[in-house]
Amino acid sequence: MSSGDGFRPLDEKFLVEYLKATPSLAAKLGNQFDKLEIKEVGDGNLNFVYIVISPSGSLVIKQALPYIRCIGESWPMTKERAYFEATTLQEERRLCPEHVPEVYHFDRTMCLIGMRYIEPPHIILRKGLIAGIEYPLLAEHISEFMARTLFYTSLLYLTTTEHKSAVAKYCANVELCRLTEQVVFSDPYKVSEYNHWTSPYLDADAESVREDNILKLEVAELKSKFCERAQALIHGDLHTGSVMVTSDSTQVIDPEFSFYGPMGFDIGAFIGNLILAYFAQDGHAEGADRKVYKVWILKTISETWNLFYKKFTALWDEHKDGPGEAYLPEIYNNPDLQLLVRQKYMEDIFHDSLGFGAAKMIRRIVGVAHVEDFESIKDESKRAECERKALTLAKTLLKERTKFKSIGEVVSAIEKIDA
Amino acid sequence: MSSGDGFRPLDEKFLVEYLKATPSLAAKLGNQFDKLEIKEVGDGNLNFVYIVISPSGSLVIKQALPYIRCIGESWPMTKERAYFEATTLQEERRLCPEHVPEVYHFDRTMCLIGMRYIEPPHIILRKGLIAGIEYPLLAEHISEFMARTLFYTSLLYLTTTEHKSAVAKYCANVELCRLTEQVVFSDPYKVSEYNHWTSPYLDADAESVREDNILKLEVAELKSKFCERAQALIHGDLHTGSVMVTSDSTQVIDPEFSFYGPMGFDIGAFIGNLILAYFAQDGHAEGADRKVYKVWILKTISETWNLFYKKFTALWDEHKDGPGEAYLPEIYNNPDLQLLVRQKYMEDIFHDSLGFGAAKMIRRIVGVAHVEDFESIKDESKRAECERKALTLAKTLLKERTKFKSIGEVVSAIEKIDA
Incomplete structure (x- = not known):
């Protein structure tokens, strides 16, 4: 499913391809893709949130979807919000690095943010x-x-x-x-x-x-x-x-x-x-x-x-x-x-x-x-x-x-x- | 004197050429350029304001200059203000036509507005x-x-x-x-x-x-x-x-x-x-x-x-x-x-x-x-x-x-x- 504007919702297989093809993300995983542990933890209605862990690193991939689903109702919602989320995360991190996770990668077409995995016990x-x-x-x-x-x-x-x-x-x-x-x-x-x-x-x-x-x-x-x-x-x-x-x-x-x-x-x-x-x-x-x-x-x-x-x-x-x-x-x-x-x-x-x-x-x-x-x-x-x-x-x-x-x-x- | 961005301050000769070459303005003057009466009434420091009267019509040409001169001091000031002036005049006239003069023509490069001459006894x-x-x-x-x-x-x-x-x-x-x-x-x-x-x-x-x-x-x-x-x-x-x-x-x-x-x-x-x-x-x-x-x-x-x-x-x-x-x-x-x-x-x-x-x-x-x-x-x-x-x-x-x-x-x- 591709929407013609280059946007494509992630699935696990495509995610791995994406990670391999994106140097800033691949580097965070130590370029090791054999033993990736991948878990989708978003509610799936608003955003996809994948936690990705390799033996030598980890990250989170968050992708905005073009709608929110609410009380059985479909509610369209611009996926451009990912742009503002990424921009603000970067600005807030610049201003207060101790309390804002690092953004590794932003892809406006894919509405996709690659960022720090805020690990347990968080x-x-x-x-x-x-x-x-x-x-x-x-x-x-x-x-x-x-x-x-x-x-x-x-x-x-x-x-x-x-x-x-x-x-x-x-x-x-x-x-x-x-x-x-x-x-x-x-x-x-x-x-x-x-x-x-x-x-x-x-x-x-x-x-x-x-x-x-x-x-x-x-x-x-x-x-x-x-x-x-x-x-x-x-x-x-x-x-x-x-x-x-x-x-x-x-x-x-x-x-x-x-x-x-x-x-x-x-x-x-x-x-x-x-x-x-x-x-x-x-x-x-x-x-x-x-x-x-x-x-x-x-x-x-x-x-x-x-x-x-x-x-x-x-x-x-x-x-x-x-x-x-x-x-x-x-x-x-x-x-x-x-x-x-x-x-x-x-x-x-x-x-x-x-x-x-x-x-x-x-x-x-x-x-x-x-x-x-x-x-x-x-x-x-x-x-x-x-x-x-x-x-x-x-x-x-x-x-x-x-x-x-x-x-x-x-x-x-x-x-x-x-x- | 041209500034390289296409902007050129008006003088009377250039003004007449400009009027002739601009159909919406020429029309307002009944396409008569032989007996034009032209008067510059701006203070010359902030804007040029030319009143142009032909036997069959009239208009005002206002051009923003890239500075204001104030108390002998030169104070640079964006000539882009002409864009906002023209835009707002048009919007205000749409909302309240009785009390806002009509804009006939706007040239963003020249920072030039052609508009109604608000005639005497005003x-x-x-x-x-x-x-x-x-x-x-x-x-x-x-x-x-x-x-x-x-x-x-x-x-x-x-x-x-x-x-x-x-x-x-x-x-x-x-x-x-x-x-x-x-x-x-x-x-x-x-x-x-x-x-x-x-x-x-x-x-x-x-x-x-x-x-x-x-x-x-x-x-x-x-x-x-x-x-x-x-x-x-x-x-x-x-x-x-x-x-x-x-x-x-x-x-x-x-x-x-x-x-x-x-x-x-x-x-x-x-x-x-x-x-x-x-x-x-x-x-x-x-x-x-x-x-x-x-x-x-x-x-x-x-x-x-x-x-x-x-x-x-x-x-x-x-x-x-x-x-x-x-x-x-x-x-x-x-x-x-x-x-x-x-x-x-x-x-x-x-x-x-x-x-x-x-x-x-x-x-x-x-x-x-x-x-x-x-x-x-x-x-x-x-x-x-x-x-x-x-x-x-x-x-x-x-x-x-x-x-x-x-x-x-x-x-x-x-x-x-x-x-």
Whole structure:
């Protein structure tokens, strides 16, 4: 099956031919093709993901397919997303090499990325959170990733010439943005065939989301920001399923939704998904065995924001006389003013993060795509109880985000709902 | 003098050859070249502007030159701006034919636009305001222009696919955006060789602008919006020098600074320049002869905003079930919510307009490029007095813009300062 544009979906036989014919990939396998171990681990509906291991090396081949299949429905989706995924992986790795896997090879025609195999014991963070595993360096690492990738692609570091050129390039990733617009900012707030929830338990809750005028007013403002505000190169899908971890390594993958958008969308995605993980714990707990773990999640939420704040503002300090054109040194050259400017800037990111994080929580409970944190809770009434707490918090965060002054107040709000 | 890329600056002889060789232009002149009347009316430093009149027709030829000359300084400036000027003129004319001149011909290599000659008695609005001429239809017309061009290029009417594609195209007009960033948002707030003001009268005032932390904090927020927020296709330079008028015609020209930016930048430019015209009146007045005229300017300021509000929201109503993706009808389908959404949206535009308008006033008093309204006041102490009132108002508007609830309150603030 070839589509005439040179694209051809992989199968195992073709994959081996491809590897042999591609020096940068062959080299990673030590040019040994006799004892290749090949495993397809993608869901097969969205992307092919092949793990390839030879006696002297390994790699992952990821190929974008021209559709996503969703709830039995066929949903066409540009395979050009592979171009943005590869481009952003390379850019993010340049900015934060410790937490982004290396890209070995990109083939735009084949929509194919050859990259580092993020080897065991790395697992998807979401699975670790469900299993109750603590990652003592997670907040440190993810805040480093966010601070570096967001700072260096914002006007705090770039000239407006560099920034506008990058913005223009990523405008072409519009189809993926549109998918986010639909599933995050639209579908949960209307009757949609794609929506589902833990029914009948949450029927009234889902309806109340669709009928909450203030919530819909606020989500519209966030959607406008998402569509109009090119603040920095954002990952665009930074939930706990896009992060692979061990106790001492954190690797961010899958930036196919990346574009120039509001920073809070990334920070909010990560924190929002940690909050979902928190509220799911009671569903996984036997007796009180997750009590300590829940405290660790709350600590990680606080530290993620606080370390992000510290690292981001440190980068700002370091580069305040640099090329960035948002705050020219000749104008913003006094300490009082710098403090004012920074407080306002960081407060805006914080409130955006709470808003976007809340929107991402809501869509995981009443929208099309749910999270394993909740889905793996077999007892539906128990699951609904966990989800309802998360939904209640999310609604408050979205509607009253500007009243929160610190991440500590957010943690208190979580604890209060959980009490 | 030819630059190797096919570009060649016009002179009269070459112009005639060019007209003869270009059917769309020759036709406009009835193919009569014997009795051509040709007049160069551009300042020659930024663009050539030739008026060409034959016995049976007329047109204007505008050619962008690859620099602007400013205060004896040579300042290179991309001649590609002609492409954006022509493109935007055509788009604006499509959206609002009554108030935008027709483009007959565009030559990208020559950076040359052939367009309608906006004939006498049309004059530049700024000159009419200095002369004390009332334009009873001005607010009606300019609000129509703003409402239509801004509404139809926003996400209230466009899909995000159309919007992102247009945003990407206009990202290439970055050099002109950078000029605005410098002269509007930066230079007035720092010591710059380009700045000047009515010295020594306003020395302390200019210094106080450079040392006002709150003002600089607020102007940074506006600059961020200007650089990051692609809300609609804005004209980008909608002051009273970009509008030609008679008592019953209003024509908007010169959109070379156009790009996808915040709507308030256009609305603010127009209203801010009307406020400058207002405060300049006492410098032109002999005795109290401008009292009635000042009342007319204030009325025009009010009507411009109020009619814009009315027309813009009417377009929104008309197209609320249309293609625009900001507020999907399935979600925003109830009257209470529609009212809430509209109030918030319009309030944001209003506050942005006041902020941008104020920034544009400030830069005309202490920045590089001043306005004839004030410059034509020969008595420097009188001029300084007029300028100081305008500057005082502008600082209040910029710092406290979100406290203003209506255009009436803005008019009251103007009157109070003028009392």
